[in-house]
Amino acid sequence: MIGIQEIASYIPQNRLSNYDLKEKFEMDDTFIEEKIGVKEISIKNKNQDTSDLCVEAFNRLTEKIDINKDEIDCLVVVTQNPDYNIPHTSGIVHGKLELKEDCAAFDVSLGCSGFVYGLSIIESYMTQNGFKKGLLFTADPYSKVINNDDKNTSILFGDAATVSLISDKPVLKSGIFNFGTIGKEHENLICRDHKLYMNGRAIFNFAARYVPKDFKKSLEKHNLKAEDIDSVVFHQGSKFIVDTLTKRLKLDESKVPFNIADFGNTVSSSIPLILEQQLNDPEINKIYTCGFGVGLSWASTILTK
Amino acid sequence: MQATKEKIIEIIKETVGDNIDINSIESNVPLSDQQVDSLDRTSIFLGIEESFDIMIPDEVYNKLKTIDEIVDYLNNR
Numbered sequence: 001m002i003g004i005q006e007i008a009s010y011i012p013q014n015r016l017s018n019y020d021l022k023e024k025f026e027m028d029d030t031f032i033e034e035k036i037g038v039k040e041i042s043i044k045n046k047n048q049d050t051s052d053l054c055v056e057a058f059n060r061l062t063e064k065i066d067i068n069k070d071e072i073d074c075l076v077v078v079t080q081n082p083d084y085n086i087p088h089t090s091g092i093v094h095g096k097l098e099l100k101e102d103c104a105a106f107d108v109s110l111g112c113s114g115f116v117y118g119l120s121i122i123e124s125y126m127t128q129n130g131f132k133k134g135l136l137f138t139a140d141p142y143s144k145v146i147n148n149d150d151k152n153t154s155i156l157f158g159d160a161a162t163v164s165l166i167s168d169k170p171v172l173k174s175g176i177f178n179f180g181t182i183g184k185e186h187e188n189l190i191c192r193d194h195k196l197y198m199n200g201r202a203i204f205n206f207a208a209r210y211v212p213k214d215f216k217k218s219l220e221k222h223n224l225k226a227e228d229i230d231s232v233v234f235h236q237g238s239k240f241i242v243d244t245l246t247k248r249l250k251l252d253e254s255k256v257p258f259n260i261a262d263f264g265n266t267v268s269s270s271i272p273l274i275l276e277q278q279l280n281d282p283e284i285n286k287i288y289t290c291g292f293g294v295g296l297s298w299a300s301t302i303l304t305k
Numbered sequence: 306m307q308a309t310k311e312k313i314i315e316i317i318k319e320t321v322g323d324n325i326d327i328n329s330i331e332s333n334v335p336l337s338d339q340q341v342d343s344l345d346r347t348s349i350f351l352g353i354e355e356s357f358d359i360m361i362p363d364e365v366y367n368k369l370k371t372i373d374e375i376v377d378y379l380n381n382r
Contacts (some may be wrong), residue, residue: 204351
């Protein structure tokens with residue numbers, strides 16, 4: 001069976017503090033800490049591009065586990081902020097990592113649902129083709145498209161990249177996936193003329209309406225009850241949305257991680273950043289995870305050790 | 306369903322009651338002047354939409370500042 005063997009991540013060291021924006025955006029400490037839950041956002045260096053963030057994440061993966069590059073059969077990069085429109089960023093990462101020639105590389109254009117989608121895609125693709133080792137990258141540096149005068153987005157999104165080693169020696173095995181799309185609402189989170197726009201109310205309503213339903217549907221499909229789940233890993237949109245989902249589903253708060261205070265909403269990287277911490281936690285064996293956002297789109301599954 | 310001040314206050318209590326002093330809330334004062342921030346507002350209005358089974362467009366949402374205005378809108382839409 002194919003699944004996640006290891007996860008590594010890279011969060012750029014540069015930070016912008018939201019406390020410095022209190023006056024500009026008329027925010028107080030409670031709003032920063034208890035509502036959006038983001039004190040600082042991580043920002044990549046100007047000379048770093050999306051593929052460089054992927055390379056940094058890969059370098060950290062090699063510090064955790066021996067990787068024979070000649071054994072990598074495929075790599076996938078989940079991003080909507082690629083180095084270029086043409087070519088695909090995965091090709092650039094392939095070149096920078098000097099992977100073998102008979103290695104497949106392609107991008108997946110999705111935002112906050114991208115990691116879960118990407119997991120399903122790469123696992124299916126590897127199974128179909130008899131591949132044994134693949135790399136699933138997430139890297140969506142929104143700093144490339146943020147308007148610094150827009151409160152809705154500039155205090156929220158941070159840069160990061162992750163890489164998951166997908167192999168036939170999985171630690172985390174995927175269950176049944178759910179996917180969904182509300183395409184008619186795509187304009188509520190959109191990048192036009194290289195500037196990001198988000199209708200925060202619409203995104204909040206979307207998540208609050210659809211994610212709880214998905215949780216229940218996923219439990220039913222897996223023949224599980226809520227108490228069978230050790231951890232509920234939601235996309236880390238903001239503290240407010242994670243708290244709202246926790247409340248609406250009446251979940252035990254201790255089972256619902258929130259970890260973005262020091263770097264922000266890292267889009268498709270937010271879920272693997274948490275899974276990286278949970279991979280070796282013996283107390284956590286069953287994880288429901290759901291990514292939701294741009295599209296509007298969502299994807300979920302239940303991961304089992 | 307008829308909208309009343311009491312019903313809207315009940316929804317506010319259910320959605321963001323942990324964040325504000327619900328007992329001192331006044332129906333003719335803008336919610337934003339009563340500890341209700343922009344995120345709380347989205348949560349309250351989602352509660353209203355779900356309770357009354359309606360969708361409130363952004364342009365209306367942006368205009369409704371007080372509980373009295375919300376009640377008036379719901380009963381005259």
